[in-house]
Amino acid sequence: MNINFKNILIALIEKEFKSYIRSINNLMNMIVFMIAIIILFPLTMGPSEEKLTLVSNAIVWIALIISIIPTLDKIYIGDFKNGWLEQYYFSPLLLEIIILIKCFVFWFFLIIPLSIFIPIFSILLNIPFLIIFWNIIIFAIGSLGFCLIGSICSSLTLGTKSNNLISPLLILPLAIPIFIFGNGVVEAVKSNYDPLPNLYLLITVCLILLVISPLISAYSIKIALTR
Amino acid sequence: MINYLANPNRFLNFIKPIEFSLGFLSFLFIFIGLYLSLFNSPEDYQQGDTVRIMYIHVPFAWFASFLYFSISIASIFFLIWKHPFADIIARSIAPLGLIFSILTILTGSLWGKPMWGAWWVWDARLTSMLILCIFYFAYIGISNAFPRKIDGSKPAAILAIVGMINLPIIKFSVDWWNTLHQPASIIRFDGPSINQEMLIPLVLMLLGFLFMSIFVILINIKTNLIFKKYQSELIKIG
Numbered sequence: 001m002n003i004n005f006k007n008i009l010i011a012l013i014e015k016e017f018k019s020y021i022r023s024i025n026n027l028m029n030m031i032v033f034m035i036a037i038i039i040l041f042p043l044t045m046g047p048s049e050e051k052l053t054l055v056s057n058a059i060v061w062i063a064l065i066i067s068i069i070p071t072l073d074k075i076y077i078g079d080f081k082n083g084w085l086e087q088y089y090f091s092p093l094l095l096e097i098i099i100l101i102k103c104f105v106f107w108f109f110l111i112i113p114l115s116i117f118i119p120i121f122s123i124l125l126n127i128p129f130l131i132i133f134w135n136i137i138i139f140a141i142g143s144l145g146f147c148l149i150g151s152i153c154s155s156l157t158l159g160t161k162s163n164n165l166i167s168p169l170l171i172l173p174l175a176i177p178i179f180i181f182g183n184g185v186v187e188a189v190k191s192n193y194d195p196l197p198n199l200y201l202l203i204t205v206c207l208i209l210l211v212i213s214p215l216i217s218a219y220s221i222k223i224a225l226t227r
Numbered sequence: 228m229i230n231y232l233a234n235p236n237r238f239l240n241f242i243k244p245i246e247f248s249l250g251f252l253s254f255l256f257i258f259i260g261l262y263l264s265l266f267n268s269p270e271d272y273q274q275g276d277t278v279r280i281m282y283i284h285v286p287f288a289w290f291a292s293f294l295y296f297s298i299s300i301a302s303i304f305f306l307i308w309k310h311p312f313a314d315i316i317a318r319s320i321a322p323l324g325l326i327f328s329i330l331t332i333l334t335g336s337l338w339g340k341p342m343w344g345a346w347w348v349w350d351a352r353l354t355s356m357l358i359l360c361i362f363y364f365a366y367i368g369i370s371n372a373f374p375r376k377i378d379g380s381k382p383a384a385i386l387a388i389v390g391m392i393n394l395p396i397i398k399f400s401v402d403w404w405n406t407l408h409q410p411a412s413i414i415r416f417d418g419p420s421i422n423q424e425m426l427i428p429l430v431l432m433l434l435g436f437l438f439m440s441i442f443v444i445l446i447n448i449k450t451n452l453i454f455k456k457y458q459s460e461l462i463k464i465g
Contacts, residue, residue: 156369156385159373161372161374166372169361169364169365173365173393174389176358220382
């Protein structure tokens with residue numbers, strides 16, 4: 001038996017990737033939901049361009065966030081139900097590292113593909129190209145932090161009767177710094193200021209989450225397994 | 228002392244004589260405080276009579292955040308020493324804190340309408356208070372979300388500790404950002420900047436709310452202990 005870090009890593013990523021490919025329905029659901037929100041906003045607000053340019057950026061963000069939240073609390077639930085989490089727990093790798101890999105794979109294969117839709121929706125809502133460019137950067141960084149928060153929440157609600165109600169309550173207050181600094185970048189670009197300070201703050205929040213989130217998630221998964 | 232009181236029976240014996248006096252003291256302080264604040268304190272030179280909302284708004288806000296702090300301290304005790312009594316204390320504090328935070332927001336918006344012209348503004352202090360309220364909801368939600376009630380204690384304790392980062396944000400939000408909410412006027416480095424005649428009723432109200440919250444929490448703890456005992460008796464009977 002050749003158990004080294006590299007082999008386990010590759011096997012883990014392969015397994016996660018396959019599970020996402022086979023449940024491609026999740027991604028399709030998210031995309032359909034996003035398109036529905038983007039279409040509903042101009043229809044309910046009235047199509048006047050002045051109103052839309054004020055809130056167009058917010059509409060794109062709301063569509064992305066609301067379509068991500070329902071999948072965010074299901075990072076571990078499948079593995080918990082069919083016993084994979086116990087296998088991870090007994091594997092020679094630390095649970096924290098496995099969680100980090102799982103979050104990265106979730107982010108890379110389920111969230112990053114959504115960034116293709118940012119330019120399409122932005123053109124539909126008349127957002128200028130410079131802001132589209134910054135939006136994609138913010139989304140790439142901020143969504144990683146969002147996934148890490150989702151990892152905390154989905155591990156805390158493992159084994160609940162119905163986790164649909166609590167998860168948005170858990171995710172939103174923790175994610176507020178990401179929204180604030182992401183919005184700060186866009187506002188700075190709109191009014192010709194330097195967007196970098198806000199971007200650095202956004203990166204700082206994500207780095208802090210990168211350190212804290214695997215520890216908390218691993219601890220709460222251990223609690224859920226020993227229950 | 229903590230070790231001695233950690234036993235539920237000794238704790239119940241310990242609180243039995245002081246319980247009544249706590250309730251009496253809270254009634255006395257709130258009564259005198261309300262009288263002084265409503266009839267015997269000066270009007271603000273800008274705000275007029277509306278300033279009297281402060282005498283309940285400030286205690287609500289202080290104890291909403293202080294009770295969250297005590298929940299997190301109890302949760303830390305629970306996670307480190309795994310003593311079930313710490314969990315019962317944390318669970319008993321939560322509903323009172325939730326009520327206080329909701330009342331803070333309500334009295335604040337009642338005060339904000341005549342002063343700022345709006346029931347609600349998305350200001351740093353107000354938003355962070357709303358987040359505290361959401362954290363209380365999440366805490367109570369997650370601690371009761373499991374089929375067996377005991378299973379919820381550890382996730383809820385983790386959540387309480389994670390939510391503790393919100394407390395310094397609430398306290399210093401008025402100093403860090405430009406807010407519509409007025410800056411701190413009681414706990415400052417250079418002493419309170421509030422008038423003496425307004426400070427005395429406020430301090431009386433704060434003391435009254437302190438005794439009242441301890442009184443209510445003790446009743447909650449007693450109820451939870453009795454409920455737990457009742458459940459274990461049910462299990463014994465089968």
